[in-house]
Amino acid sequence: MKMFDTIAAIATPLGSGGVAIIRVSGADSEKVSQNVVKTKSGKKLTELESHKLTLSDIHKAGDESASVDQALVSVMRAPHSYTGETVVEINCHGGYFAAGLILNELLSCGARLAEPGEFTRRAFINGKTDMTGAEAAMDIIDSTSGLGLGNAANVLNGALAEKINDIRQDIMEITSHISAAVDYPDEVDPLTDEEVLEKLNLISSKISELIDSFETGKILRDGIHTVIVGKPNVGKSSLLNALSRSDRAIVTDIPGTTRDTIEEYINIKGASLRLLDTAGIRAEVSDEVEQIGIDRAMENIKIADLCLFVIDSNSKLEPEDEKIAKALKGKTTIVILNKTDKSAEITPIELKNRFGFETDDIVETSTPKDKTPAGIEKLEERIAEKFALGTIKSGEVYVSNTRQRDSLVKARESVDLALNGVGMPFDLLYVDLEDALSALGEITGATVQEEIIDQVFSRFCVGK
Numbered sequence: 001m002k003m004f005d006t007i008a009a010i011a012t013p014l015g016s017g018g019v020a021i022i023r024v025s026g027a028d029s030e031k032v033s034q035n036v037v038k039t040k041s042g043k044k045l046t047e048l049e050s051h052k053l054t055l056s057d058i059h060k061a062g063d064e065s066a067s068v069d070q071a072l073v074s075v076m077r078a079p080h081s082y083t084g085e086t087v088v089e090i091n092c093h094g095g096y097f098a099a100g101l102i103l104n105e106l107l108s109c110g111a112r113l114a115e116p117g118e119f120t121r122r123a124f125i126n127g128k129t130d131m132t133g134a135e136a137a138m139d140i141i142d143s144t145s146g147l148g149l150g151n152a153a154n155v156l157n158g159a160l161a162e163k164i165n166d167i168r169q170d171i172m173e174i175t176s177h178i179s180a181a182v183d184y185p186d187e188v189d190p191l192t193d194e195e196v197l198e199k200l201n202l203i204s205s206k207i208s209e210l211i212d213s214f215e216t217g218k219i220l221r222d223g224i225h226t227v228i229v230g231k232p233n234v235g236k237s238s239l240l241n242a243l244s245r246s247d248r249a250i251v252t253d254i255p256g257t258t259r260d261t262i263e264e265y266i267n268i269k270g271a272s273l274r275l276l277d278t279a280g281i282r283a284e285v286s287d288e289v290e291q292i293g294i295d296r297a298m299e300n301i302k303i304a305d306l307c308l309f310v311i312d313s314n315s316k317l318e319p320e321d322e323k324i325a326k327a328l329k330g331k332t333t334i335v336i337l338n339k340t341d342k343s344a345e346i347t348p349i350e351l352k353n354r355f356g357f358e359t360d361d362i363v364e365t366s367t368p369k370d371k372t373p374a375g376i377e378k379l380e381e382r383i384a385e386k387f388a389l390g391t392i393k394s395g396e397v398y399v400s401n402t403r404q405r406d407s408l409v410k411a412r413e414s415v416d417l418a419l420n421g422v423g424m425p426f427d428l429l430y431v432d433l434e435d436a437l438s439a440l441g442e443i444t445g446a447t448v449q450e451e452i453i454d455q456v457f458s459r460f461c462v463g464k
Contacts, residue, residue, distance in 0.1 A: 008111035017094030024088040033088040035109040084126025117457030131445035145272035148220040159397040217398030223272035230310035232280025235338040238367035240277040269389040310336040313344040325355040341366035411439035
């Protein structure tokens with residue numbers, strides 16, 4: 001990757017739309033863009049006021065008579081731009097062909113097609129953002145819920161970086177005091193063991209608090225991976241439709257109608273649930289396609305954050321129910337006792353005695369065709385309680401990706417090693433505290449390695 005050449009890419013999604021934006025960044029962005037831009041005012045791009053839109057004709061490179069589109073063009077001069085470099089943005093009419101043609105003309109004039117995430121990577125290199133902000137930008141793009149969006153916005157605004165930098169500052173106060181006491185013993189008194197213990201315990205507690213926020217942060221970012229499981233024809237697809245308030249899944253009385261996984265997103269108290277409706281699980285299957293669907297259902301149980309086990313209250317429990325209950329051992333599960341609008345063969349007490357489910361985790365529902373479902377609100381309330389969604393505060397910041405969590409764990413391990421070493425010579429503690437500083441620096445990018453940078457920015461789209 002050449003970090004100081006001029007790059008270009010379409011920054012908006014491909015396809016029809018009101019506006020498409022072609023972004024150009026680099027020292028020669030004005031020079032390259034001038035080949036395809038003729039402002040209505042007759043001014044050159046270098047003469048335009050920064051950060052103002054100018055109506056312009058867009059034409060093929062070197063041929064002003066070969067019109068392509070009319071667009072609003074802006075120049076954002078370094079260092080006051082997203083990347084920290086001079087940026088030109090061409091806001092043309094939406095549509096793949098026009099935007100693609102303009103991009104190709106820019107590439108023919110000396111720009112290079114940007115790599116995934118390269119605009120944001122340049123912003124990071126030029127000090128316009130840190131690694132937490134760069135990752136948060138992608139999380140905002142991928143957000144599927146209000147709480148997830150809010151957390152990503154808080155991180156983008158520096159809330160997580162501020163917490164990390166505060167902890168680093170606390171550690172540096174200790175290391176700098178150790179260094180000063182060693183270098184100037186006649187002028188600087190060393191810290192007492194009690195003082196070091198108090199400071200390190202506070203630092204470890206702050207790191208632990210961030211680590212403990214990861215499970216909530218992961219839910220906010222990725223949603224709750226929720227799998228609907230049960231025997232055929234117990235109402236799994238009807239439950240999906242009731243939760244999503246749509247006719248997303250086909251519903252019939254024929255067992256085995258759902259053969260592949262159906263996915264839908266819903267929101268509960270601002271958090272996203274990624275709902276998967278799976279094939280009905282039964283013992284004897286003659287259809288190879290249905291068997292593949294059942295195998296996928298069992299695999300999805302293993303990776304799910306939440307399992308909704310649907311049971312037909314009008315039918316007696318069967319070996320298939322036993323098989324499913326066994327597969328759900330150790331999983332966060334809510335049992336859906338469905339079809340309770342008809343005469344019941346199974347009660348919540350029987351389910352508790354048979355499979356060991358707590359009665360609080362058994363919700364009675366009915367999802368009759370062409371009638372209003374019952375029990376759905378209670379189910380949503382129970383899901384919210386399970387994941388403490390009502391306690392999530394929009395102003396708080398939560399660690400939301402594994403890279404950040406792993407670096408925090410490394411930092412805490414180093415601080416704990418230092419804690420265990422209190423009483424030994426302070427220069428030995430210094431090594432552990434330097435390791436903690438390095439691990440925390442990986443989160444913001446202060447000490448991050450090139451391979452980690454490559455991994456982070458590989459998630460991005462080309463235009464970002």
